[in-house]
Amino acid sequence: MTNITNLTYKNLSNLFAEIAYMNEDKSYVEVTFKKLEDYCGFRIINLYRPSFWTNDPLNAFAYYWLSHGILLHNVDIEKEMITFYVDLKNEISSNISENDFPYLYEEFTKPTKEDVDYYLSIYQRDQQRISDDTILKNLFSTEMPSNTKFNQVSIKVAAIDQYFSRNLYHFRTIARHIVNLNIDKDLETGNSEIVNEIAKVKFSSYKEINNYKFATRYCYYHNPEEFPFYDPVIKDIINEHKRTSRIGGILQQDFLNYTKYKNILKKFRSYYGFEEYSLEDITIYLYYYGMSKFPKKYAKLFQKE
Structure with a gap:
């Protein structure tokens, strides 16, 4: 580094x-x-x-x-x-x-509410994604909302691995790690610090893996309003707007600290006057907008997901 x-x-x-x-x-x-x-x-x-x-x-x-x-x-x-x-x-x-x-000069024009609505409508027309999100939200928040039973947590970890092709390393260890964290109250109250705790899984005294993207999805499907998901395309699109505007105080490492990442989304929302939209809406908008702006970089991932 x-x-x-x-x-x-x-x-x-x-x-x-x-x-x-x-x-x-x-x-x-x-x-x-x-x-x-x-x-x-x-x-x-x-x-x-x-x-x-x-x-x-x-x-x-x-x-x-x-x-x-x-x-x-x-x-x-x-x-x-x-x-x-x-x-x-x-x-x-x-x-x-x-x-x-x-x-x-700006390569990216200032986004408008019409832009947000447009990309949210693309999401609504994405039948496969809507179906997947509906199934996972129902599984996480209705059928198996608790995270105290190993078998249920294992099913949820495997579901995200399957739907998003995460190829998680030893998901049973990840499930056990989540159970040990006792996260139910944190998910209910929207404690953003729990995301990084879920992400960092220790497999031995010398091997630790940071499943950050997975952890944001895991929390998102439990409580979408409090836990907007993270994806690299969201970071890229915000960086482009940061470069061509006056959105200050955003460091690259902040995207991988979930509390700070959530604050970045709030700052973006406030800067462009999008307060009427939820953080989930903003995240979905940035995700689909980013896919349209960086098609070569993310087309393969987009097809998977």
Whole structure:
């Protein structure tokens, strides 16, 4: 895992100060990945994701080039080259067009209530998904709401494994783990901390597996209103909106901390004025919206589920 330290930020600040000083009479400046890596101390290729390469001042890395009057213009992953625009006179707004600076403009339009309703209607027309969700909600909340009996919990764990092709490792151990947690009251009251406890299963003194996505589904089918499910496509779509808006205070690791993940969903809902929708609605909307925006990445998973 990349270790980003205070020294890294200081080095980056020095680099962009140097770029601004040495290129004050130029517009576009190319910087190789290697040069940036020499200052960072780690491989830039490991950070090649849309949420990093942005001119959003809320992005910790972008702050360092923006604070020196520099804008990100282009990232060429094949040539391992980054192009910056030295904008010391702050003329960017009048001289640079949207086509010149795609990193400054939204690729994702601001979502509306009509958008939410549209993707919720797609969900309602998805007969296979509606059928699966209805069966699982009935199994979890009506037929077997308790989680104190090993056989019943095993059935529920196996059901999620079957319906969502999770290929869970040793689901009987997972079922025993859930029984030992005594989670019924937590599920009823919506205690979000229980999700991460369910997710982390210890199989031996040296082997622990984090079934986070499974754990969110397990809680969701018991209490959909209090436990919106997690899926990577939801994280990706929120990251895109974060990159092209001013939704601040969202860290990548927060998505895998269920209490913080739930707060992210609330923040997204509040930011766009979607308070009339439940968190379950917001999650379903983001899930189907994400599937439409990233078809190549998630088509295979979508077919499974």
